[in-house]
Amino acid sequence: xxxxxxxxxxxxxxxxxxxxxxLSTAVIRGPNLVSLSGFGSAIIVxxxxxxxxYALMALAVAGRGTVDLAVxxxxxxxxxxxxxxxxxxxxxxxxGVFIVALGIGVLYQLLFALIIIVVRVQPxxxxxxxxxxxxxxxxxxxxxxxxxxxxxxxxWGLGNTIFSPVLLMLVIATGGWLLFTLTSFYGNLRMMxxxxxxxxxxxxxxxxxxxxxHVIAGLFVGLAAICxxxxxxxxxxxxxxxxxxxxxxxxxxxxxxxxxxxxxxxGALLGALNLFLIGYVLATFNFGAVxxxxxxxxxxxxxxxSLLLTLLVPIIGRYVYFISPFAAFMVLGSIVAGIMLQVSxxxxxxxxxxxxxxxxxxxxxxxxxxxxxxxxxxxxLPSFSPLLQVLFVLAAVLLAxxxxxxxxxxxxxxxxxxxxxxxxxxxxxxxxxxxVAGQSQxxxxxxxxxxxxxx
Numbered sequence: 001x002x003x004x005x006x007x008x009x010x011x012x013x014x015x016x017x018x019x020x021x022x023l024s025t026a027v028i029r030g031p032n033l034v035s036l037s038g039f040g041s042a043i044i045v046x047x048x049x050x051x052x053x054y055a056l057m058a059l060a061v062a063g064r065g066t067v068d069l070a071v072x073x074x075x076x077x078x079x080x081x082x083x084x085x086x087x088x089x090x091x092x093x094x095x096g097v098f099i100v101a102l103g104i105g106v107l108y109q110l111l112f113a114l115i116i117i118v119v120r121v122q123p124x125x126x127x128x129x130x131x132x133x134x135x136x137x138x139x140x141x142x143x144x145x146x147x148x149x150x151x152x153x154x155x156w157g158l159g160n161t162i163f164s165p166v167l168l169m170l171v172i173a174t175g176g177w178l179l180f181t182l183t184s185f186y187g188n189l190r191m192m193x194x195x196x197x198x199x200x201x202x203x204x205x206x207x208x209x210x211x212x213x214h215v216i217a218g219l220f221v222g223l224a225a226i227c228x229x230x231x232x233x234x235x236x237x238x239x240x241x242x243x244x245x246x247x248x249x250x251x252x253x254x255x256x257x258x259x260x261x262x263x264x265x266x267g268a269l270l271g272a273l274n275l276f277l278i279g280y281v282l283a284t285f286n287f288g289a290v291x292x293x294x295x296x297x298x299x300x301x302x303x304x305x306s307l308l309l310t311l312l313v314p315i316i317g318r319y320v321y322f323i324s325p326f327a328a329f330m331v332l333g334s335i336v337a338g339i340m341l342q343v344s345x346x347x348x349x350x351x352x353x354x355x356x357x358x359x360x361x362x363x364x365x366x367x368x369x370x371x372x373x374x375x376x377x378x379x380x381l382p383s384f385s386p387l388l389q390v391l392f393v394l395a396a397v398l399l400a401x402x403x404x405x406x407x408x409x410x411x412x413x414x415x416x417x418x419x420x421x422x423x424x425x426x427x428x429x430x431x432x433x434x435x436v437a438g439q440s441q442x443x444x445x446x447x448x449x450x451x452x453x454x455x
Contacts, residue, residue: 010325011255011262011267012255012266012267012270012325013325013328014255014309015253015254015255015267015270015271015274016270016325016328016329016332017328017332018253018270018274019270019273019274019277020332020333020335020336022274022277022278022281023277023336023340024335024336024339025277025281026277026280026281026284027336027339027340027343028339028343029281029284030280030281030283030284031343031344033280034340034343034344035344036160036161036162037159037160039162040158040159040160040161040162040164041159042159042276042280043159043162043164043166043167043170044156044157044159044164044166044227044230044231045159045231045276046272046273046276047166047167047169047170047224047227047231048075048224048225048227048228048231048243049224049243049246049247049250049272049275049276050170050224050268050269050272050273051169051170051173051220051221051223051224051227052071052072052075052220052221052224052243052247052272053247053250053251053254053268053269053271053272054173054174054177054220054224054265054268055068055071055216055217055218055220055221055224055247056068056071056217056247056248056251056256056268057251057254057256057263057264057265057267057268058177058213058216058217058220059213059214059217060193060251060256060257060258060260060263061189061190061193061213061256061260061262061263062189062192062193062209062210062213062260063192063193063194063196063259063260064116064123064196064260066116066123066127066260067123067124067127067248067251067258068109068112068123068127068130068217069124069127069128069130069131069244069248070108070127070128070130070131070134070240070244071221071243071244071247072131072239072240072241072242072243072244072245072247073130073131073134073135073138073240073244074104074105074108074130074134074221074225074240075221075224075225075228075239075240075243076134076138076225076236076237076238076239076240076243077104077134077137077138077141078100078101078104078105078221078222078225078226079225079228079229079235079236079239080138080141080142080147080235080236080237081100081104081141082097082100082101082149082150082225082226082229082235083142083147083148083149083229083234083235084141084142084147084235085100086147086148086149086150087147087148092150092151093150094150094152097150097226098222098226101222101223101225101226102218102219102222102223103222104222105217105218105219105220105221105222105225106215106218106219106222107218108130108218108221109214109215109217109218109221110211110214110215110218112126112127112130112214113210113211113213113214114211116210117207117210117211131240131244134240135240135241138237138238138240139237141237142235142237143237144237145234145235145236145237145238146234146235147234147235148233148234149229149230149232149233149234149235153229153230153233154233156227156230156231156233157230157231157232157233165230166227166230169223169226169227173220173223174265174269177264177265178265180216181264181265185209185212188204188209189209189212189213190262191204192204192206192209192210192260193257193259193260193262194260245296245299246275246299247272249271249275249299249302250268250271250272250274250275251268251271252271253270253271253274253275253302254266254267254268254269254270254271254272254274255267255271256268256271275299275302278295278298278299278302279295282294282295282298334400
């Protein structure tokens with residue numbers, strides 16, 4: 001029984017390992033990522049992709065191979081509609097924009113679901129038809145990129161802070177899905193994705209469940225379009241193809257099964273972040289005129305490799321079922337956090353004098369175990385002796401190893417994380433943000449370079 005429980009989330013090990021490697025590479029190649037502006041820009045740039053992947057995830061879990069290829073053109077349709085209505089002065093307020101964006105997303109997905117249920121057309125046919133129709137309609141509404149987003153969105157695309165309305169929407173969307181997983185409706189959705197006929201014979205109203213999945217997907221697409229509008233502060237009718245390809249790749253990379261029944265917000269989030277980091281890492285290399293070609297090539301290769309890994313997940317799960325994805329995340333996350341802190345603080349410390357300090361030979365106890373006299377420049381604050389620092393580090397390492405082993409055992413035997421572990425991970429992430437924010441402040445002796453010096 002423990003094997004079956006532990007192997008349910010084995011598919012998360014691949015995206016967790018990949019995000020650790022990519023994030024470490026991105027931090028080393030582009031140290032500017034570890035800063036207030038770096039994190040803020042990453043959040044606003046990746047938010048539309050994350051929310052679009054959430055929309056595809058909700059449909060993929062429902063089964064029947066329901067992958068909405070029109071998610072990109074639908075996002076662009078909402079984007080150009082909001083910009084056009086704002087230019088005409090019809091919809092300018094935040095409430096009006098949210099109603100229009102979410103309403104268009106829900107109405108389209110309702111039409112999608114009704115065609116599948118009533119007309120009994122294959123979902124892939126409906127998705128492809130919607131892709132082609134919306135692509136043409138977007139060019140009719142806005143022939144070329146342009147227009148202006150509402151004024152209250154003007155600061156969203158700056159990305160100069162971590163805590164922004166975009167981050168709030170991401171947190172609400174992720175938390176809403178996590179709460180949704182606690183309902184019986186989600187259990188019926190997964191059952192329908194695994195075996196629609198068995199769910200029907202069990203009394204599940206599969207048509208209502210499928211419509212509910214499409215409504216959730218429409219809400220996610222609407223939020224993604226709002227974030228994208230805030231990012232570019234204008235309208236872009238040509239975004240459909242790229243966003244669809246990227247979102248589908250992120251979906252597969254996150255371990256979500258396209259055949260239905262398996263998937264969640266964690267895998268979708270990891271897949272979208274991996275795709276963003278791949279683009280970020282590739283941008284640090286100079287491929288010249290073939291930069292866009294190389295990026296699309298890597299996306300295609302990753303999609304193919306992810307499909308192959310999806311087929312191998314049941315086989316791999318037989319041998320690594322005892323490894324907890326959460327424990328792997330904690331261990332790899334600690335390593336990556338150490339790399340990020342090292343990169344963010346490597347220019348903070350300055351060399352000091354190496355002259356020996358005279359310490360009385362008789363003061364053996366104070367030299368090795370107790371606190372040394374404080375530095376006069378440090379307001380009389382004492383400092384730990386070198387031996388005491390080593391002891392504290394060893395104690396912290398032992399405590400971390402004990403906690404990791406404990407979490408590994410607990411997670412291998414349980415289906416859900418406890419509230420304490422969620423709070424612990426959230427506290428670590430917030431602590432990292434505050435440390436980076438503190439390190440991003442200019443040093444007292446630093447002066448901004450003039451324009452001539454920068455040149």
